[in-house]
Amino acid sequence: MHVLRVLELFLLQPLVWLGLIRCYLAARRRVRYERHHFRSAIDAHYLEVRNFFKGGLLLGLIATVISLGLGLVVSPVWAVIYETLAILSLLIVPTGLVPWTVFGLSWLAYWALNPRLMAQFNTRLQAHGVTPLGLNSGVIISGLLIFALGLAATAILLKRHETQLNSPEIRPDQRGKRIVRYRWQQLLVLPVGVLIPGDWLHATLSWWPVFQVGTQHFSVLLLPLLLGVSAQVYKQRPQLAWRRLAKGYWLVAALSVILAVVARLTTLSPQWLVGLLGGVVVLVWVILAQHRYHDQHQQFWFSDTDQGVRVIGLRPNTPADKLNLSIGDVILECNRQPVHSEAQFYAALLTSPTYVHLKVRNVQQQLIITETAIYNGAPHELGIVLFTDQED
Template identity: 40%
Template sequence: MLYWGQLFFSKKGVDDMRIFLACGSYLLQLMVWVAVLRLWVTSRSRIKRERRSFGSAVYSDHYELRHFLTQGIVLGLGLSVVNVLVGFSLPLLWIAIYEILAVITLVILPTTVLPLTLIVVSSLATYFGGPYIKNLPSLAPTGLSWANGWSSQIPPQNYLWLAAFFFLILGHWLSRYGGRFTAPRIYAKQRGKRIAGYPWREFLVLPMVTLVPGDWISSHWAFWPLLTVHGHSFAILVVPLLVGLRFTVFRQVPRDVYQRLAKKMIWLAAAGLIFFGWSIHRGQDLPLLLVVLLVGYAIILWRAKRYDAQQQFWYSQVDDGVRVLAIRPQTPAVKLDLAAGDIILECNHQAIDSETSFYEALLRNPTYCHLKVRNMAGELKVTETAIYSGAPHEIGIVLFRDQEG
């Protein structure tokens, strides 16, 4: 880190308009718009799939884009404040490699976001590209050099700082939003019955303020704001940082799964900060420490998937009743104290065994719903609520649809 926040601004300071233009340049970066397009396509595909599977979408709004805009900006501002206070910097070469790889990933692997892998690969390429690997392609046409990634102005432990904050942000995000939007997806049959899973396919792009050494940016855009730090010039740049996770829950309560994962992400963040301190004294260990974090992250996700696969429960169809898969927001079902995985045994005192029989039972009293339910723990309960007069299909309970034929 650059002297841990001991920033000394030039006498002229930084013009407010220049800073505004530098921040606005974030919106001109290709990665940002590719991410927006990819997330819009993902959200639109989810809504269309839910309409095919359940008659209407569980969440009809593009909540993925809403989180992208709100959470991405809020978390990005928080990270940017910390980075400015400590004088966090990255070489322009790292930024170029990272954004190119991120764009390729978002286009070619749209459902498999690998944000930590992008950070580690970009860091290793920048770290080794200068002094260790020979005969690399020339970057002369771009005005950059492989040596840009190996500079006394950029402490190598900055890459570990970035990885640590990636885990911290991911853990916070999972803790707050993981499992809150349980939109089910129907998968292949299990022992002759359809099953549902709960995929997480969201990601964020955080606007992260960082300092970039050298004069490459200012030589191309004279208006760009610069800081003078101990005699060295740094450009202020807002870099898009990708944060995301790909995970599907089949046999547990999604909220519980993501709460456990969130805690483990926080532990990885703590490990990253410890590694950061270690690398200050032993910078040569940086590549190994980055790989250890990546492997640890992969092991945590693998163990979480394996634990889910070992559970006996399935979100599957049942013979005695109908399985609740989700509750649509802002519908009467919200007041019914139901949860995904519950089995509705009776509706209005009539035994049911399919979606059709459920709605037929609702029609017996089209303004009220009385349910007998067995939850995931096997406990029985009774719940009831008023429903929209003459519109029992709008109660908001998402079930397996009856198969035709």
């Protein structure tokens, strides 16, 4: 029962609901775009919202077990600073995701407040049962480990196929030719259980769980950790690009853990530790910059073509799943008829209402033959998304 009440208090925090609203708006914008440009949504279910709950709760449970097992203690003042900055970031940057920048800025702000301004609030905080924490090494080490947990959770999301939807967005290039951009933009608010010094929550809510270690009391708080990444590709297969990006996140997460262990075994000053925390935040931006650089220097795949019709999307749970197609493949023939436009492709489909036979050139420039049954009388339910025909 206490666990449910702790979760209930987490759900009452404004950052959770603001993040959910952002996910809903992003999902609605995607579905409208797909219906406008491709006649129907690639996935009409609001996958971003489902991932917000499904992925957030499962990963949050794992992160909470690890966090409480390590005994990660954070300052309640830092928690307030962090959540305030996270809320502002979602309001000020409505189309972007900057969670790790917010995380780094929260520690910079906490460092700026210590010790000049915090001394003024210590007496008031103690009067309400809050044990103030100064800028000490233990708190910053907890910050490094929380940062690592968040990066690891983001890497897991990037590698999980069921959380990814490769939705194409049509863009013109410099020559007026149509090209496709694929974007991965998933936002989560991860419930990470942390220890807060003092029994101020228990004093207000008598049922709130309190732990005692020696003479020190700790309350458990589910910290709303903002996660997410906004990445895009023009010249890479999306799934391969997301996996490569996930490897970079894993490396930075591992580095954060190593730095935390080194800091625990040495006597680095808090100022140095804040600098190290800022350094790993910068590394995340380096990983994203490397991702963009790598994409810009790849062979271009996702453009309109005069030889056949290019596959730019595949709807889940359709006959297309059995055709062994990939994004970027070019369909040269449908039911043994050459095709050069979307209209020709669907006209060829109608010649065989229950079966489709395709000749395809894949992204490795290999010719393959693939076939499968389709829905009788519903060629548009095949599940292959193509460039729509341009009007003259």
